[in-house]
Each structure stands twice: as structure tokens, then as C-alpha cells.
Amino acid sequence: MNDLLRRLLFLPEQGSEYARSVDFLHYFVIIATMLGATAVFAAAAFFVVRYRRRREGEVTPRVEPTAFHEVVFVGLPLVLFLSWFAIGFPQYVSLQTPPRDAMDVYVQGKKWMWQFAYPGGPNSTDVLRVPAGRPVRLLLTSRDVIHSFFVPAFRLKQDALPGRYTQTWFKATEPGRHQVFCAEYCGVGHSAMLGEVVVMKAEEFDAWVAEQRRGLVQAQDSAPAPGETFDVRGSLQEQGRKLASEYGCFGCHSVDGAQHIGPTWRDLYGKTERLEGGKTVRVDEAYITRSMMDPRAEVVAGYQPVMPTFQGRVPAPEVAAIVEFIKSLRTDVVAAEPSKGPIYVPVPSK
Amino acid sequence: MAHATESAHRGKAHGAGRYVAVWVALLVLTALTYAVRRYDMQEPWHLVSALLIAVTKATLVALVFMHLWDHGGATRLAVLTSVAFAALLIGLVLVDNATRFPYANPPRAASYQDPAGAPRPPAPAGRAPAH
Amino acid sequence: MPPEGQATFLQHHFPDAPTQEHAARLGMWLFLATEVLLFTALFTGYALYRYLFSETFHAASKYIETSVGLTNTVVLITSSLTVALALHAARQGQGRRAAALLAATLAFGGVFMVLKGFEYHHHFVTGQLPGRFYAFAELAAPGAAMFFTIYFLMTGLHGLHVLIGMGVLGWLAGRAWRGDFSPAYHTPVELGGLYWHLVDLIWIFLFPLLYLI
Amino acid sequence: MSPSPASDAAASAPSYLTADRGMGSWLTTRDHKRIGVMFLVLTLTAFALGGLFAMLIRLELLTPGPTIMDAMTYNRMFSLHGIVMIFLFMIPAIPTVFGNFFLPLMIGAQDVAFPRLNLATVYMYCLGLGLAVYGMIQGGSDTGWTFYTPYSTTTTAVVWPVLLAGFVLGMSSIFTGINFIVTIHTLRAPGLTWMRLPIFVWSMYATSVIQVLATPVLGMTLLLVAVENVFGFGIFDAARGGDPVLFQHLFWFYSHPAVYIMILPAMAVMSEVVQAFSRKNMFGYKAVAMSSLGIAFVGFFVWGHHLFTSGQSTFASGIFGVLTMFVGIFTAIKVFNWTATMYQGSINFSAPFVYFLGFLFFLVFGGMTGIALATVSLDVHWQDTYFVVAHFHFIMVGSTIMAFLAALHYWWPKMFGKTYSERWALVAAVMVILGFIFTFVPLFLLGNMGMPRRYYSYPERFWPLNVAATAGASVLAMGLVVVLIYLVVSLVWGRRSAPNPWGSRGFEWNTPSPPGKENFPETPTFTHGPHEYQTPDEVKHAA
Ligand code: HEA
Ligand code: HEA
Ligand code: CUA
Numbered sequence A: 001m002n003d004l005l006r007r008l009l010f011l012p013e014q015g016s017e018y019a020r021s022v023d024f025l026h027y028f029v030i031i032a033t034m035l036g037a038t039a040v041f042a043a044a045a046f047f048v049v050r051y052r053r054r055r056e057g058e059v060t061p062r063v064e065p066t067a068f069h070e071v072v073f074v075g076l077p078l079v080l081f082l083s084w085f086a087i088g089f090p091q092y093v094s095l096q097t098p099p100r101d102a103m104d105v106y107v108q109g110k111k112w113m114w115q116f117a118y119p120g121g122p123n124s125t126d127v128l129r130v131p132a133g134r135p136v137r138l139l140l141t142s143r144d145v146i147h148s149f150f151v152p153a154f155r156l157k158q159d160a161l162p163g164r165y166t167q168t169w170f171k172a173t174e175p176g177r178h179q180v181f182c183a184e185y186c187g188v189g190h191s192a193m194l195g196e197v198v199v200m201k202a203e204e205f206d207a208w209v210a211e212q213r214r215g216l217v218q219a220q221d222s223a224p225a226p227g228e229t230f231d232v233r234g235s236l237q238e239q240g241r242k243l244a245s246e247y248g249c250f251g252c253h254s255v256d257g258a259q260h261i262g263p264t265w266r267d268l269y270g271k272t273e274r275l276e277g278g279k280t281v282r283v284d285e286a287y288i289t290r291s292m293m294d295p296r297a298e299v300v301a302g303y304q305p306v307m308p309t310f311q312g313r314v315p316a317p318e319v320a321a322i323v324e325f326i327k328s329l330r331t332d333v334v335a336a337e338p339s340k341g342p343i344y345v346p347v348p349s350k
Numbered sequence B: 001m002a003h004a005t006e007s008a009h010r011g012k013a014h015g016a017g018r019y020v021a022v023w024v025a026l027l028v029l030t031a032l033t034y035a036v037r038r039y040d041m042q043e044p045w046h047l048v049s050a051l052l053i054a055v056t057k058a059t060l061v062a063l064v065f066m067h068l069w070d071h072g073g074a075t076r077l078a079v080l081t082s083v084a085f086a087a088l089l090i091g092l093v094l095v096d097n098a099t100r101f102p103y104a105n106p107p108r109a110a111s112y113q114d115p116a117g118a119p120r121p122p123a124p125a126g127r128a129p130a131h
Numbered sequence C: 001m002p003p004e005g006q007a008t009f010l011q012h013h014f015p016d017a018p019t020q021e022h023a024a025r026l027g028m029w030l031f032l033a034t035e036v037l038l039f040t041a042l043f044t045g046y047a048l049y050r051y052l053f054s055e056t057f058h059a060a061s062k063y064i065e066t067s068v069g070l071t072n073t074v075v076l077i078t079s080s081l082t083v084a085l086a087l088h089a090a091r092q093g094q095g096r097r098a099a100a101l102l103a104a105t106l107a108f109g110g111v112f113m114v115l116k117g118f119e120y121h122h123h124f125v126t127g128q129l130p131g132r133f134y135a136f137a138e139l140a141a142p143g144a145a146m147f148f149t150i151y152f153l154m155t156g157l158h159g160l161h162v163l164i165g166m167g168v169l170g171w172l173a174g175r176a177w178r179g180d181f182s183p184a185y186h187t188p189v190e191l192g193g194l195y196w197h198l199v200d201l202i203w204i205f206l207f208p209l210l211y212l213i
Numbered sequence D: 001m002s003p004s005p006a007s008d009a010a011a012s013a014p015s016y017l018t019a020d021r022g023m024g025s026w027l028t029t030r031d032h033k034r035i036g037v038m039f040l041v042l043t044l045t046a047f048a049l050g051g052l053f054a055m056l057i058r059l060e061l062l063t064p065g066p067t068i069m070d071a072m073t074y075n076r077m078f079s080l081h082g083i084v085m086i087f088l089f090m091i092p093a094i095p096t097v098f099g100n101f102f103l104p105l106m107i108g109a110q111d112v113a114f115p116r117l118n119l120a121t122v123y124m125y126c127l128g129l130g131l132a133v134y135g136m137i138q139g140g141s142d143t144g145w146t147f148y149t150p151y152s153t154t155t156t157a158v159v160w161p162v163l164l165a166g167f168v169l170g171m172s173s174i175f176t177g178i179n180f181i182v183t184i185h186t187l188r189a190p191g192l193t194w195m196r197l198p199i200f201v202w203s204m205y206a207t208s209v210i211q212v213l214a215t216p217v218l219g220m221t222l223l224l225v226a227v228e229n230v231f232g233f234g235i236f237d238a239a240r241g242g243d244p245v246l247f248q249h250l251f252w253f254y255s256h257p258a259v260y261i262m263i264l265p266a267m268a269v270m271s272e273v274v275q276a277f278s279r280k281n282m283f284g285y286k287a288v289a290m291s292s293l294g295i296a297f298v299g300f301f302v303w304g305h306h307l308f309t310s311g312q313s314t315f316a317s318g319i320f321g322v323l324t325m326f327v328g329i330f331t332a333i334k335v336f337n338w339t340a341t342m343y344q345g346s347i348n349f350s351a352p353f354v355y356f357l358g359f360l361f362f363l364v365f366g367g368m369t370g371i372a373l374a375t376v377s378l379d380v381h382w383q384d385t386y387f388v389v390a391h392f393h394f395i396m397v398g399s400t401i402m403a404f405l406a407a408l409h410y411w412w413p414k415m416f417g418k419t420y421s422e423r424w425a426l427v428a429a430v431m432v433i434l435g436f437i438f439t440f441v442p443l444f445l446l447g448n449m450g451m452p453r454r455y456y457s458y459p460e461r462f463w464p465l466n467v468a469a470t471a472g473a474s475v476l477a478m479g480l481v482v483v484l485i486y487l488v489v490s491l492v493w494g495r496r497s498a499p500n501p502w503g504s505r506g507f508e509w510n511t512p513s514p515p516g517k518e519n520f521p522e523t524p525t526f527t528h529g530p531h532e533y534q535t536p537d538e539v540k541h542a543a
């Protein structure tokens, strides 16, 4: 019965205890809605047929309601609606009060990815691994604008506010994989801000965490500087930013769209640049590298050829970091595929 | 012409004396609110006394200067509803913030203990600084 | 009651003068209700942030000069009195007197704005400015910038209303001087006065809420 | 019948359309009827624009990946669709067109209380329209119609023209509201007591109350967003101690009541239609009249049901949740009373009534899904999914557009004195209703599946239902175009209509069709309420 109704209503699978209980209310509410609408419409249809106009200028009686009508009109829906509330609100309260023994995961939304951090490590991007059968509390926040963490299979949604923490929790029933959406509009990448919850058997989860933490310790031993806790992509970009400022690029280039001595780097990558002399070129990694090594070769239309060459002054890995940083300055990056698999990063151990 | 409207004008003009009287009362109340301020009262009372005096002053202005006393009916209703809905908006917003998950508000001086026993998470990063 | 005056101000779709007057007054009050709700959005912000940052708000209000606020309160209250008296005069048909009283109101409004200008100037020099412009090192607690955001928004909107009110009253004073108003017809003075009283009313709340925390 | 029926002399006098000629006479008119007609043209233009955006949205969603535009363009599309449809079409449409035209006629007044202000609202609307169009030329805001902070305060898109447009349109809306309230209070003709007012007038009254009390808060809020966007005062910015959710409170304090600004006028129209086409007086007149005020009042207490997942406190959600349950009661009262009005009636099954039936069904279904959304725990799943999109299109398209179309058909002969093709009207009505069902029922299911709204691309499992919705939308759009065609045709080639083709006893039909420039040569007096069909000799008189 549960399964039949769930499929009829196109609801996704029930991945958590909360999903099961809330679905019963769902059935009740939707069936009542359909019956109510059908009943009103049936009455209207009956009247249309029964009292259709047979000749022009018919006389109709004056019909007034009695107190009984008024009571029914008010009472019937009120009782129905209040009963929905009476069932629904306690469920909501339970969703808002995580049990004391819940495991914490920090969730950070960011244009346009989800980052998860387990206290004591590891961290991951876009993939949240949780144990089946154990309560998990999510503490959500955001780096930029409001995002909303939405797992249809858990019937769970909570906004992540910048500069604030919100919380929610769930208890997944079985191992499996469930899609995560971002449900609060957050810009160009909103519909690509997808993620995945991977529910593992509890023992497997424990083993996985233990292994990750071992790996973390190793990673920390070989880490370049303690306290650097960026994910891999983040760190390359971040390095690039540092290098760019060390080499003085910001003397001429802005990253916020403002034109300066040189063109801004914002949204540079991927665009088609018009060059002095009328040619155009698509900005890719090679072009950026060329611009650094031999700036006079291709001069952007409207600018003076004043940029010094960095040939021989910047080693190749650093060039790569700077290029990566410039690439990260696109405001319209849309992740192509839903999730890129977890990228685990070291967290300082206590 | 008999018109099905509310009686348009009730009461007639009064002497100017009552305006002056109200003006004096307003000055006294202003002095009062200033004086009360110097009594460093505890928090709610501080606000309550200031608001009480302000409401009294506002009522005086509305009733006498603005002639609400003389003109009843729809105008009074307009004032009352607007004030009531103003209170509604302010009140419910405060209720929300006062009963929120504490970390959903900025940190307050009074330290708060999470019911689930977790320590306060690291201070959120806020908006990513503009590049 | 000059009958020809009667004829010019009664519009064709109103049955009689009292109904027209009633309509104008009701319309004005509804407009004032919208003004109240316009300010309510800001008062809500005020209430919320005062609740969240009560200590900081307390500390920050020390940096706005109470004596100026107090003077301005007295100025506005008095200007309310002169407007009320102006209406009274207009009702008695004393156009010149009404014009003089309106001019006095205008002057009070001017004094208010000048004092406010001095205050603003002081805030600008010391860096007590809203949001990202805040540069006042002496008070660096979280919420301090918010206090000044709220302060500037509220007093700024209020000041704008004072200016608009002065414009309206100036126009009314001119008409009163010309003798446009009579015991039968003085609705514009009444409506303009209502607007001015509202400006006063809002200040009555702003003063304790901003200066006397 | 006491209000004098259209006398021959009055009928032969030039109508309001022909009394004065030339563009100038229209642009400076203070005649509420002409202002209504101007708004008809303006709001229909906005509707066509919003509809164009809607069709582009549906086309883009035809396939899971990119179809005809990129993500940024899509975001601007749905934002502009929402903004144009809500602020430029749905909120002004029925009050400024049919309210302006018929409210004075129904209460036996020569005009609204402030005709000059009324004309000013036209120009404010035009200014708002201009600002909105300017914003579109500048690239268009990409914030959604809800302008949530901090997205709206940090986006690089140019949003201030649109925000300012919202403010100006709000002013226009406020002044319409003030005008109607004062008109109803002061200009009712002798004998027209409050309890004899047509239901239409009652609903307009309630609408105006909301417009006056809620809109200023929106105006201020939009200004704050603009200030924040341009200057960075930090009032909604968490990094500066601001609360991002405060914006949502302020916005919904207006925008929930605003949904009643959109539905109450529809209810107003349909109350007239059901009485006229059933030839019955309203069953439970008092209950229907008072429930409008009830909606206006309780509607102010429930805005928090848009914030259940926003970080709002559990306690506040409970308060807003339970209060929302009460708001449905007033609509239910109306629904039941309308249905009962048909009982023992003499039902004329023509186009306006077909729209009425559609309206009734969609309102109940859409309204009850609203209550379902307000059932706190269910909203957690549905919030910001296509279920919400389906809910509000059921009411706004399924109910309000139906009402707008019904009003257009019911009052077309009155406003322009022409008849349209009844056959085409029925065909179009069926197309619109079927197209509507096929567009928006799939969206409910998509919402249940968990498809979030404002998604440019979506996983493939959502594909089939999206195709169905796009197909339905095409039928709907074609139906609307058919309506446009035969109405325009009727203006030019239509037969002259009878003064009262429906045999309606609504008060507005006491004037000639189309009415003269002067509504009433002499002030009418009223001795009973509207839509009294029962006394035989009077029925003969009307026929
Ligand atoms: C005209 C517009 C309109 C109207 C009238 C309504 C009416 C209602 N709306 Fe809707 N709503 C919107 C437009 C509208 N809404 C829009 C635009 C949004 C989305 C905004 C956005 O985020 O972009 C929205 C979103 C929205 C939400 C938020 C969803 C979310 O984002 O998570 C909620 C939640 O409670 C809600 C509830 C309601 C309720 C309870 C009503 C009630 O008023 C409905 C009352 C009617 C009835 C209840 C039907 C009559 C009942 C009967 C006949 C009873 C039959 C009874 C028996 C058989 C017993 N609406
Ligand atoms: C009044 C309000 C209104 C109306 C009428 C409509 C009408 C339609 N809407 Fe819209 N919609 C909104 C208000 C409205 N909408 C809002 C507020 C949003 C949320 C925006 C946001 O997220 O910020 C939204 C969002 C929205 C979405 C979700 C986008 C997303 O979240 O990604 C979709 C998707 O299908 C959609 C589709 C449609 C369709 C197919 C119609 C069709 O019904 C349109 C049919 C109309 C036409 C095709 C016009 C043709 C008319 C003429 C040619 C003139 C006719 C002349 C006469 C009748 C005389 N709308
Ligand atoms: Cu993140 Cu939408």
C-alpha cells in the first residue's frame, strides 16, 4: 500500500525514518485534497446539468443559508486542516531537534559545491558519506549566498545561511546512494550544485573513517605547511593568488572586473579576446601562458604593450598555479558533471 | 441630498487653548523621558518606560493636533490597523529570532550551551571577502 | 461662505462639500497609514538588531549627541503646535495669520534640518558611518556599524519627510497668504498639517529609540 | 427596479468611448472608465510579455540540458517572468481594469473619489513599466521575483531599475487602493447600504485594504535591497552583523498578503459571474462578503509559512503554520457558497461560466495544495520544488487568469458594446482549461519527485513530465491567442450588443452599454441589493 501510493504520487524512495512517517501524512493530505476538489467539482457539475437554463428569463427562488450550513462550511475544512497541522507539526519538531547521540557533520555551501567536514576529519566535496541506522546531525553554513541542502529521498531540506549555522538531522535506513540538490536559487550554477549522500553500513563507515584519518596523519606529515587546510583545487588556486601578488600582477590586473593598466582577470578564461590588429583569440591555458612569457606577441586591443615578460622568472608549476587561479575567477562556472568524487583534505588534528 | 455615507464632520473647532495645553504636556513628557534616562534602569524597564512615554506623546498628538478625537470611524480604524500591523511585523520577527537555533543568530555576550552538547562550531567565515 | 468659492472647489462627482472634505481627510489618513508601514520596515530592523546587539547599541548611542536630539524634539513639537494653530487660523478665515504660522513652522523645520546637518557632519568626520563605510575605531564591537546603518536609514528617511513636508507647507503658506482659504474651505491646510504631525510623531519615537538607549 | 434602467435617451447619447476624440482626450482623461480601458491595454501588454518569457522557460526545459539559451539567460527569464507577471500584470490587472471601470458604476457614483490621482496611477504604472523594460535592456535582474538577499545584494546583474520599478508600481498600487477605499466609504449612492453592496465591491474593498497596508513594507524593503546592493550598508549582510532572513520576513510580510491582492479580485469577478449566469442571488451573501475581510485580515498573520526551511525558529514556524490553517477557511466559505448559489438556478452555460467552473476546481485544488504546503513537515520536502510552482500557478493561472478571462467576456459587451463569437469563445475556453491542466499537473508530480525550481538543467528522470508540461503550455498559449484574435475581431467587426445580453441584475448593467461619459444623468437611489432575480414581474421587465 505504502509503495503503491508512493509510486502513484511519484515520490522518491524512502531513505530515512522521517521519510516514511512523513509520507503517510503526504498520502492523507493529497487524497483529501483530491477528494475535496472532486467533491466540489462534482456538485458543481451536477448543478450545471440539473439546473441548466431551459428557457430565457427563468425565475429562480431566493435561497438563504441556515446556521447549519455556516457551521458545516466552516467546521468541516477547519477540522480537516487542523488535523493536518496536528500531525505535521510534531514531525517538523522532531526534524528540528536532533537526538543527543547524533554524529555531527559540518556542511558548507559555496558557489556551487557542497563541502562536508567531519570533526577530526576527513573533509569532502559533494559526497557525504554517512552510516546507516545512526542519527547524523548536519550543521550548515554558507560561504557566499543562501543555499539549501535538499535530499529528496530523506524528505529533508535546510537552508545554509552565510555567516550563520542552521541544523537538521536524519537517520538513513539502508545503504544506498541519494542525490543532493541545492534548492535555494544561488546563481548560474544553481542547477549544477548537485551532490550525493552515500549511505554505508555502519561498520564500513567506521572503517572508512579510520582509514581516512590514518591517511590524514600521513598527509599531514608530508604537508608543506601546517595549517593549510584547503582542498586540492582550492590550494592550487590559493597558491596562484599568492604567487600573483608576489609577482606583482595585481599592480596592473584586477580580479573584480575593474579595468586597470591591464585587462581584468575576472571572467577572462574562456572568453574571446580581440587583439590589436583585429585578430581574435580564445583565452585558454596556452594563451595565458603565452601572455606571461611573451606579452608583446599578442596585445589586447585597447591596451598599451607595457606588460613585462616573465620568461625565466616564473617556474612551470607556479605558472600552472597562476593559470589555475585565473581560471577560478570565472563567475559563471557551471560544473559539468554532478559530482567529481570526494576530495579529501587534511584537517588539523586536535 | 441624503447620502449613504458616514456623517462627514463631527464636532466643531475648539479654541486654540487646548493646542497650547497639549504642547506644554508634550514638553513635559519630553523632559520626563530624558530624566528617566538618567536613572540607569535595568534593560526591559528602560525600553518600556521610553516606549510608554513615546506612545503617550503620540496619542496626544494624534488625538488633539490631528483631530482624531473629533473624527471617528474610518480614520480611527485606519490608524489603529496600521499600528496593529506594525506591531505584528515587529513582534513576530522578534519571536522568530528569540527562539531560533542559537547559532542561527550572531554570537551573543551570554554564552549558550547547545542542547546536544556540541561545542560552538568555529566562527563561520561570513561572506567570502570580495577579491 | 462665498457661494462662488463653494462652486469652484466642489468637484462634480461629490454630492456636497462635507462629503468631499470627509473623502479628502480619509484619503490622507490612509496615506499616513502607508507612511507608518513604510517606517515599520525600518523599525523592524531596528528592533531586531537592538535585540541581537543590545549592549553595542547601548554603547553606540552614547556617541550621538543627546542634547541635539533633545533640542530637535522640542523644535519639532513646537512646529507641530504652530501648524495646529495655523489650521485654527485658517478655519477662522485669518489667512495672513495662518500664513505666518506656517512660515514659523517652516522655520522650525529648517532649524531641525540644520541641526541634523551638523550631526551628520560630525558622524562623517569621525567615521561613524553605516556598513562598509564604518571607520570609527573607538567602538569596534560587532553591531556598531549596524547601529549607524539603522541610525542613518531612519533619520535619513525621516529627514526626507521633513523636507517634503517643508515643501508642502511652503506652498500652503503661499496660498494662505493669497487668501485661498476660508471657513468653508481649508482642507489643504488640514491635510498638509496632518502630514507634518506625522513627521513629528515619527520623531517622537526616533528620539528615545536612537538617542536614549 | 429603483435604479433607473437604461432609458432610450441615455442610450443614444454618445458613449464614454466616443464622447471625446483624439489621443489627447485619452491621455488626460479623468474618467474612471477610460482609465480602466487604458489599464486593460497596458496590463495585457505586460501579460503577453510575461507569457512570452513563460514560453521561453518551457522551451528551455524541453530537454534536460541546454536547449535554447544559457544558464544566465534562463535565470533572467524566470526572474523577469515572475516580476512582469506579478507586479505588472496580476496585481494591477483586475483592480485597475475592472475595478476602475465597474466599481463606481456598481455603487451609483459618477467617478472614483480622486480622479486625478487615478490618472496619476496610470502614469506611475507606465513609469514602472519603463523602468522594468530599462532593466531588461540592461540585462535584466537574475534574482528571481523574490530578490532574496544576499544573492540580490551581491549579484553583478543590474538590479536597481527593477527594484525601483517595484517601488513605483507599489506606489501606483497603493494609490489605487486608497482611491477605492475612499470611494466606497463616501460615494455610495443613497440607499446603497453596506449590506446591499455587490460582492464585487466588498472584495475590492478587502483588496484595497491589503494594498494600502502591505505595499509600503515592500517598497521600503526593495529600497533597502537597492541601497545594500549599491552602497553596502550591511543591513542584510551577515558579515556585517545583518540577518539575511530579515529580508525574507519583510518580503513575505508583503508578498503573502499580496497573493490575496491577486486572488480577491478574481473572487470578486467570479462572485458576480456565478450570480449572473445562474440567475440567482448569492447564497450566504453576508458570509461571502465578510470572508473577503477575513482573508485580508488573517492573510497578514501567516507570512512565515514561506520560511519553514530558512532557519526560522521551530516555535515561529508552529505559530505561522497553525495560523495558516485558518486562512483557508474563508476561501472554503466562498467556494461552498458559490457552489450552493448554483442550486436551483437557471444556469447559462456560456464562456464566462465555463471559466467559472475551471476557476472553482483549480482554486479548490490549488488552495488545498497551499494548505498542504503549510503543513509544516510536508513543506520541508516541497519547499522550492516544482510542487510550489504548480501550487501557485494553479491559483494564479488556474484561478486568477480564468477570472480575468471571465471578466473580459462577461463585461466585454458592457465595456465596448460589441459581441464576440460565442462559438470561438467556447473553443478557446476549453483549450485554455485543458492546456492548463496538461501544463501544471505534471509540475505537481515533478515537485513530488523532488525537482527543485529555478533549475536550468535537470537530471534525466524528470524529462518526460517536463515534455508534457511544455506541450500543455503550447496548447494554453494557443488558446489565449485565439481569445486575443476573436476579441480584437469583435472590436472592429463585431455586432452591436444588446444593452444587457446576459439579463444580469448586477448594478453595473443599469447604465447603457457602453456607458455614457457621465455615468448617471441623475443620482440613482437603491432599494435592494444586486442580483435579485426572484420577482416575476421584474424578470419580465429585464428581458
Ligand atoms: C494568488 C496567489 C496565491 C494564493 C491565493 C495562495 C493561497 C495559499 N497559499 Fe500560496 N503561494 C503563492 C501564491 C498564492 N498562494 C505563490 C506565488 C507562492 C510561491 C512564492 C515563491 O516562493 O516564489 C506560494 C507559496 C506558498 C507556500 C510556500 C511554499 C514554499 O515555498 O515552501 C505556502 C506554504 O504554506 C502557501 C500556502 C498557501 C495557502 C495556505 C493558501 C490559502 O490561501 C489557500 C486557501 C484555499 C483553500 C484552502 C481552498 C478552498 C478550500 C476548500 C473548498 C475546502 C474543501 C474542504 C473540504 C473538502 C473539507 N503558498
Ligand atoms: C501571474 C502570474 C503568473 C502567470 C500568469 C504565469 C504563467 C505561466 N507560467 Fe509562471 N511563474 C510565476 C507567475 C506566473 N506564471 C512566478 C511568480 C514564477 C516564479 C518566478 C521565480 O522563480 O522567481 C513563475 C515561474 C514559472 C516557472 C518555473 C521556472 C523555474 O522555477 O525555473 C515555469 C515553468 O514552467 C512557469 C511557467 C508558466 C507558464 C507556462 C505560464 C502560462 O500560463 C503562460 C501563458 C500565457 C501566454 C502564453 C501569453 C499569451 C497571451 C497573449 C498572446 C495575449 C493574450 C491576450 C488576451 C488573452 C486578450 N512559470
Ligand atoms: Cu546553491 Cu542553489
Ligand SMILES: [Cu+2]
Pocket (backbone or CB within 6 Å): D255, D256, D259, D302, D303, D305, D306
Ligand atoms: Cu504565502
